[in-house]
Amino acid sequence: MKILIIEDEPELSDSIADYLSGEEYLCESAATFKEALDKIEMFQYDCILLDLMLPGGDGIKLLEELKKHNKQEGVIIISAKNALEDKIKGLQIGADDYLAKPFHLPELAARIYSVIRRKQFANVNIIKQNELTIDLLAKTVMVNEAEVLLTRKEFDLLLYFVSNKNKVISKSALAEHISGDIADMFDNYDFVYAHIKNLKKKLNEAGCDNYLKTLYGTGYKWDI
């Protein structure tokens, strides 16, 4: 999978590339409007991460350019502005998702995963991993052909782990993923633990291998 990171802060795009590069993703970066435009015109990507404030032009223009050329890449806007109007405008022009800075890298990875799956496996969107089968459209999970009933949160969490496989995920990133903005308020992230415990239990009872490991006491990793 090829990913283009359009971001003018080299430190940030390096981190993103660092995190994503591995088994599945191949990352390229563009730091200016011009560079990004050249790359978009020349190559084909699976997903484009687009910062809106770029030296040499507005990121929204790049998005318009993509749509004009009928390019099929999934686009995720990553912006420091976090203004509602930007978000609405971006999504209207054809971005697939919007993530406000600062974001957790696992969150970004999960969004990329879901955008690519949505774009490329529009009709049959099934993730298979050994005995585990996840149907993204039907939102069902099977272990060894038997359905496991998960709550919406648990399903969401499973997807989050699968899209960050072999990565260490901190509890705070998980908390923010589960609760969105309201994670703000909490002295401890025990509610995260409760969700994970339930998910683990359900998968294990259905005969799924223990992929979800606890690391260093508070971190998690989908180990495969």
Place this chain on the structure above:
Amino acid sequence: MSKLLNKSLRKLILYAGLVLVVSIPVYYLIISRLWQYELDEHNITLTPEAGREDKLLIVGAVTLLTVLFFILLLTVFIWVNRRISRQLWQPFYKSLEQIKNFDLDQNISVVFDKTDIAEFAELNKSLDKLLAGNIAAYHQQKEFADNASHELQTPLAIVQSKLEVLLQGQTLTQEQYTNIEEALNALSRVSRINKNLLLLTRIENSQFMEKETIVLPELLADMLPQFATIADGKQITLSPVIQQGVQITGNRALVEILLNNLILNAIRHSPAGSDVLVNLSAKTLIITNPGSQSLQQEQLFKRFAIASSQTPGTGLGLALVKQICNRYEWNIHYSFQDGLHVFNLHF
């Protein structure tokens, strides 16, 4: 208090009256003398009765005339005074009215009318300068908050991503992991403070103007399950009593923030095993949770009033609540009754 011109008018009338009263005997004396002189000149002698009659006549005439003149003077004074206050002071009253109606928050600048009276022109000029200075300082402050929060987002994103990359290290020790995790937690807090500050400035800058009709019971029904999960984790019971069909008009995003902050605050600050009540009726939303002592009324809704390094909150939650209530002219009130914190939102 009396008007400036009335004060001077009263003095003028008093003075004029005094002068006229004093002038009565003077006139009388002079006229009597002249009369006597003329009589002597023409060798006319009057009977004592006629002399007395003349005296009375003179006194009467002088008094009558004086009173007449006094009335004339009075009328002219009052008339002139009215005219002056209406015309001359017009620019002054106008400026006064403009300053009275001026509101820093409303972003409307004040333009004073031109006047050809030097004093008022100078006054207006000084007021202009004063207002311009204030407006500039106010905008600068708002812009600063906005820009500062903005500019912070990218470096925050960099630090956070670097830490998360660091977490992936193969040879990380437990201690190193804990350190990174703690740094990440603190960073999350900074990010949230920053986000809330930005939100506050945006509300102040009159963004989020879109309005819609919100059916509160529906919105609460959407939000409560999420709160319930969190409450369960602390063995807190969330008990909603909700009247159906209650509608309000406002920005959905803002109303969600308002409800979030109020209800989550209540959950967060309640001891384990207690009850949090959410009671919605036609015009009010009351959120109640147990507590040991009253919070400081005046401080409660101020920024960073209760934030400390011990609490994970941003110290901006209630400030946001207040700001949102101000926007829609809703009333938020806190009280402490029988060991219960009560937040009463009246819309």
